[in-house]
Amino acid sequence: MARQALARVPEDTNWFWQDFGSCRTSDPELFYHPQNERGLRRIRRERAAKAICAHCPVRIECADYALRAREPFGIWGGFSEDEREQRLATG
Ligand code: SF4
Numbered sequence: 001m002a003r004q005a006l007a008r009v010p011e012d013t014n015w016f017w018q019d020f021g022s023c024r025t026s027d028p029e030l031f032y033h034p035q036n037e038r039g040l041r042r043i044r045r046e047r048a049a050k051a052i053c054a055h056c057p058v059r060i061e062c063a064d065y066a067l068r069a070r071e072p073f074g075i076w077g078g079f080s081e082d083e084r085e086q087r088l089a090t091g
Helices: 017-018 039-054 059-069 082-091
Strands: none
Touching: 017 059, 039 082, 059 082
């Protein structure tokens, strides 16, 4: 069985910002890709999620958390998992 990637939640994480996230009233399925999602379908879903993040009052806190925790899945702070990996790789 393949091992599931897990976030590495930093010890000093606080979660106050989650109460203010614009995604609280959105469909959570917009933010996480279903298995085998590819191509245009994935691009459209990610764009819809990022459009919500673009106006979120806690975007910076969310993106900071996701980068520090190395969240392996989903759109966080307007960034996909691939975009977060690129940012971490380039410093
Ligand atoms: S930045 Fe996006 S994922 Fe993060 S709390 Fe806001 S809407 Fe949700």
